[in-house]
Amino acid sequence: MIRNLAIWACALAATAIAASAQGAGVKKKPAPADTSMTLPGDKGGKTLESITVEGEDRVRVQFQRPPLDLDLDPSAAPGLDWDSFFTVLAPESFDFFAPLCTRSSVERAPYAPRPWLDEFRAGPVARFRPAVSGVEAWKLEVADSRGNTVAKFDGTGSPPKEIAWDGKTATSESARADLTYSYVLHAVDKAGNKRSFVGDAFEIPPHIDASAGETSMAFAVGLDSGSVPEAYLMEAASRINDVGSALGPVRVEVNAPTFAAAKSIADDVVAALRSHIRGDDARVSSTTQVDTGGGERASIVIRWGAASREQKN
Numbered sequence: 001m002i003r004n005l006a007i008w009a010c011a012l013a014a015t016a017i018a019a020s021a022q023g024a025g026v027k028k029k030p031a032p033a034d035t036s037m038t039l040p041g042d043k044g045g046k047t048l049e050s051i052t053v054e055g056e057d058r059v060r061v062q063f064q065r066p067p068l069d070l071d072l073d074p075s076a077a078p079g080l081d082w083d084s085f086f087t088v089l090a091p092e093s094f095d096f097f098a099p100l101c102t103r104s105s106v107e108r109a110p111y112a113p114r115p116w117l118d119e120f121r122a123g124p125v126a127r128f129r130p131a132v133s134g135v136e137a138w139k140l141e142v143a144d145s146r147g148n149t150v151a152k153f154d155g156t157g158s159p160p161k162e163i164a165w166d167g168k169t170a171t172s173e174s175a176r177a178d179l180t181y182s183y184v185l186h187a188v189d190k191a192g193n194k195r196s197f198v199g200d201a202f203e204i205p206p207h208i209d210a211s212a213g214e215t216s217m218a219f220a221v222g223l224d225s226g227s228v229p230e231a232y233l234m235e236a237a238s239r240i241n242d243v244g245s246a247l248g249p250v251r252v253e254v255n256a257p258t259f260a261a262a263k264s265i266a267d268d269v270v271a272a273l274r275s276h277i278r279g280d281d282a283r284v285s286s287t288t289q290v291d292t293g294g295g296e297r298a299s300i301v302i303r304w305g306a307a308s309r310e311q312k313n
Helices: 002-025 097-104 230-242 259-276 306-312
Strands: 046-048 051-053 059-061 126-128 137-144 149-156 163-165 180-188 194-198 207-211 214-222 250-256 284-290 297-305
Touching: 126 180, 149 163, 214 230, 230 259, 250 259, 259 284, 259 297
Parallel strands: 250 284
Antiparallel strands: 046 051, 051 059, 126 163, 137 149, 137 180, 180 194, 207 214, 214 297, 250 297
C-alpha cells in the first residue's frame, strides 16, 4: 500500500511540472477591444433612414423634405377679389390726411419760407467818410484789385460826411463779390493844391439789389471750401418763392478762375434752387465765365425778374 501511495505522488508531481512548463512557453491571448462605437474613416458606414454615417471623420446628415402641397386658388387670393381700386382706397378704409399731417409736423416743406435767414445786405455795400474840409472840389474813385475804376463820386466844396456805394459799377452792373476793392479821395483846395487820400481795402459782403424790375443776389465763395453755403441758397430760394411772379426765369451767373470750378459751382447752385423753388426745372439756367486772374474765389450772382425774363427770351 505504501508503494501505491508513492507511485500516485510521483505521477501527481510529474503532471504539475508538465503543466508549469507548458504555461511558461505559451503567451496568453488578450481579450478583443470593444469596437462597437468606432468606425474607421476609410470604411463605409451604415445608412439609418435620413442619417448616413461614413466613418468617424465624416458625418453626413440628409433630412428628407416633405412634399409641398399648396391648395390655393389665385383668383380668390386676398387682394385680387376686389371690385375696383375705389374699394381699396375708399375714405372709410384708408386715411390720406393723417400720415401727411404727422409728417408735416417733423419735416419742413421744401418751398416753405425761411424768414430767419438774413445773410444778404440790402442797400449800400460800402460807406466812405472823407474827413477833409476847406476844399474847392473833390473826387472819390472806387477801384478793384486789378486797378480798374468801378465807381466815381465827385462834387464841389467840402465832400459830404458820408458817401454810400450801392455796389453798382459805371455800367450799372453788380460789382464782383470775389474781388478786393479800395478807394482814393482826390481834393483840390482854393489855391489849386491837390491832395490824395488812399483808403483801406475792403470786400463786398453778400448783398441783394432790387431795381428796374429785377432782383439780384451777389456773393463770393472760396474755391477751397468745396461748396456754396446752404444758408445763401435757402435764402435765395425763399426770396424767389416770395415774389409775385414765382414762375419767372431764374439765371445763375458764375465767374471763377477755371472752367471746371465755374461749372461745378453753377451745377450745385442750379440743383439746389430747382429743389426748393416752385415751378418747372427749366426756369433755372446758368452761365459761366472764366477769369484766370480772379484769385482763389468765385463770384456768384442769382437774378430773377423782368430783366432776367427779357434776357432769356
